[in-house]
Amino acid sequence: MTNQESELTFEQAMEQLEELVEKLEAGDVPLEKAIQYYQDGMKLSKLCNEKLGRVEEQMQQVLNEHGEFVPYEVQEDE
Amino acid sequence: MNGRYLTVSALTKYIKRKLSHDPHLKEVWLRGEISNFKLHSRGHMYLSIKDEKSRIQAVMFAGNNRKLKFAPENGMNVLIRGEINVYEPMGNYQLYIQDMQPDGIGALYLAFEQLKEKLQREGLFDDSSKKELPSYPEHIGVITSQTGAAVRDILTTIKRRYPIVKVSIIPVLVQGNSAAASVDKAIRYANEQLDCDVLIVGRGGGSIEDLWSFNEELVARAIHSSLIPIISAVGHETDTTISDFVADVRAATPTGAAEVAVPSLKELSEQLKLTTQRLTRAVTVKRAEANERLTRLRKSYAFKYPEQLMKQKEQDLDRVLEQLSKSIHDLQKQKNDWLTHINKRLNQQHTASDVQVSRKQLSKLTKQLTGNFNMQFRIKKDQFHTVLDKLTLVNPLDIMKRGYAIPYTQGGNVLKSVNQTKTGGLLTVKVQDGQLYCTVNEIEEDES
Numbered sequence: 001m002t003n004q005e006s007e008l009t010f011e012q013a014m015e016q017l018e019e020l021v022e023k024l025e026a027g028d029v030p031l032e033k034a035i036q037y038y039q040d041g042m043k044l045s046k047l048c049n050e051k052l053g054r055v056e057e058q059m060q061q062v063l064n065e066h067g068e069f070v071p072y073e074v075q076e077d078e
Numbered sequence: 079m080n081g082r083y084l085t086v087s088a089l090t091k092y093i094k095r096k097l098s099h100d101p102h103l104k105e106v107w108l109r110g111e112i113s114n115f116k117l118h119s120r121g122h123m124y125l126s127i128k129d130e131k132s133r134i135q136a137v138m139f140a141g142n143n144r145k146l147k148f149a150p151e152n153g154m155n156v157l158i159r160g161e162i163n164v165y166e167p168m169g170n171y172q173l174y175i176q177d178m179q180p181d182g183i184g185a186l187y188l189a190f191e192q193l194k195e196k197l198q199r200e201g202l203f204d205d206s207s208k209k210e211l212p213s214y215p216e217h218i219g220v221i222t223s224q225t226g227a228a229v230r231d232i233l234t235t236i237k238r239r240y241p242i243v244k245v246s247i248i249p250v251l252v253q254g255n256s257a258a259a260s261v262d263k264a265i266r267y268a269n270e271q272l273d274c275d276v277l278i279v280g281r282g283g284g285s286i287e288d289l290w291s292f293n294e295e296l297v298a299r300a301i302h303s304s305l306i307p308i309i310s311a312v313g314h315e316t317d318t319t320i321s322d323f324v325a326d327v328r329a330a331t332p333t334g335a336a337e338v339a340v341p342s343l344k345e346l347s348e349q350l351k352l353t354t355q356r357l358t359r360a361v362t363v364k365r366a367e368a369n370e371r372l373t374r375l376r377k378s379y380a381f382k383y384p385e386q387l388m389k390q391k392e393q394d395l396d397r398v399l400e401q402l403s404k405s406i407h408d409l410q411k412q413k414n415d416w417l418t419h420i421n422k423r424l425n426q427q428h429t430a431s432d433v434q435v436s437r438k439q440l441s442k443l444t445k446q447l448t449g450n451f452n453m454q455f456r457i458k459k460d461q462f463h464t465v466l467d468k469l470t471l472v473n474p475l476d477i478m479k480r481g482y483a484i485p486y487t488q489g490g491n492v493l494k495s496v497n498q499t500k501t502g503g504l505l506t507v508k509v510q511d512g513q514l515y516c517t518v519n520e521i522e523e524d525e526s
Contacts (some may be wrong), residue, residue: 009214010216011212014353023362049347051242052242052343060245063246072233
C-alpha cells in the first residue's frame with residue numbers, strides 16, 4: 001500500500017482524495033466502508049501534504065550546447 | 079421603346095449582383111491613406127481611402143473596429159482587408175473594412191493574415207484539437223531565450239507559486255532567421271527526449287519583426303503536432319501571434335504563462351486542507367448518522383420486542399407454574415381421594431372378616447391379659463403385705479419400743495448367756511434410742 005501510494009502523482013492523490021470525499025458526502029456508504037474511506041483519505045491527505053512540502057526537490061536545469069542539462073541560475077543580463 | 083429603360087434600383091441591383099459575384103472584390107487587400115474620417119455615435123466608422131490619384135468610400139462597422147489596436151486618423155497610412163459592395167440607396171460602391179492595420183509592416187502583416195487564414199481553414203486553431211493542461215505538472219519545459227526577461231519572469235513566478243515542480247529550460251533563438259527552426263527543433267526535442275507534462279513556448283515583448291518567428295508556419299506546425307500541451311507566451315498583452323492561436327493555451331505574458339502552468343502551492347495547501355476537513359466532516363456526519371440510526375432502532379418496537387417478549391414469557395411461565403402446582407395439588411388430592419376411597423372399599427371388604435375379628439380377639443385377649451395381670455398383682459401385693467405385717471411383728475426395734483434392750487459383747491455378739499461375759503466385763507447395751515457402755519458388776523446364774 002505504501003509503495004503504491006508513494007508512486008501516486010499529486011494529481012492522482014488529489015483526485016482519489018476528492019473521490020473519497022464525494023463518496024462519503026454522497027452518504028450511501030456503509031459505515032465500515034466510510035471508516036476505510038476516511039483512513040485512506042487521511043493517508044492521501046498526508047501524502048499530498050508531503051508532496052506539497054517537498055520544496056527542496058525542485059530543480060531548474062538548462063540544456064547546454066553539448067546537449068546536457070546543467071543547473072540553471074537566473075541571469076540578470078539581457 | 080419604353081421597354082429599354084431600366085429603373086435605377088434595377089440597375090443598382092444588377093451592379094450589386096455583378097460586384098458580389100466577383101471573387102476579387104470579395105476579399106480585397108488594400109493599402110492607402112485615411113481621409114474624411116468620421117466616427118459615428120453608434121460606433122461605426124466612415125472614411126475614405128485614397129492615394130495620389132483615387133479615393134474610395136469606406137465603412138468599418140463597430141463589430142469590426144472594436145478589435146483595432148490603433149486609433150485611425152486622417153493622413154494615416156493603413157493596410158486594409160475588406161470587401162467591395164454597393165450601398166443601394168446611394169447607388170455607390172464602397173469598401174466594407176473588416177480589418178485595418180497601420181502600414182509599415184505591410185508584407186509581414188499580409189503574410190500573417192494569409193497564414194492565419196490558411197491554418198484556420200486546416201483546423202489548427204480548433205478547440206477540439208486543444209490539449210488540456212495538467213492540473214499539477216511535475217516537469218515543465220521552458221522553450222525560450224536563456225537570457226531574456228521572459229525566462230526570468232517564468233522562473234520567478236513558478237518558484238513563487240509552485241516551487242515543487244521541476245523546470246527544464248531548452249534555450250532557443252527567439253528572433254532572427256534561424257529562430258523558427260530553433261523553436262521547432264526544441265519542441266520536437268522536448269517531445270522526444272523529455273518527460274515534460276507541459277511546455278511554455280515564447281519570449282518577451284518586442285516589435286512585430288522581433289516576434290515574427292512565432293508567426294511562422296514551421297513553429298505553428300511544431301506547436302500543433304506537439305503531444306505535450308503547450309502554453310504560448312509571446313510578447314505582451316496586445317501582441318497576438320500565430321503561435322498563440324495554435325497553442326493549447328495562450329498567455330498574455332511569460333509571467334501569465336507561468337501562472338497558467340502551475341497552481342499556487344498556497345491555494346493548493348488551502349484546498350487540500352479544505353478537502354481533508356470535508357473528509358473528516360463527512361465521516362463524522364456518517365458516524366453521527368449511524369449512531370442516531372442505531373439509537374432510533376434501539377428505541378424502536380422491533381428492538382424492544384425481545385425484551386417485551388421475555389417479559390411476556392416470564393408472565394407465561396408464572397402462570398404455567400401456577401397451573402402446574404395446582405394440577406399437582408389436584409392430582410394429589412384426586413389420588414388421595416381415590417386412595418381413601420379404595421381404602422374404604424378395602425376396609426369394607428376386610429372388616430367383616432380377618433381384621434375386625436383379629437382386632438376384637440386382640441382386644442379381648444388384651445383385656446383378659448390385663449385382668450389376669452391385675453389379679454395376680456393384687457394377690458402378690460396382698461401376700462407382700464401379709465409378709466410385711468409378720469415382719470413388723472418380729473421387728474426387734476418394735477420390741478425395744480416396748481422396753482427391751484439388747485446387750486452385745488466386746489466381740490459384737492448378742493449376749494445370750496451369762497457365760498459369755500465375767501465380772502468387770504464390758505458390754506454394749508442397745509436401747510431404742512441409743513446404747514449404753516456398761517461394766518458387769520455381778521453375775522448371777524439362774525437356777526434350773
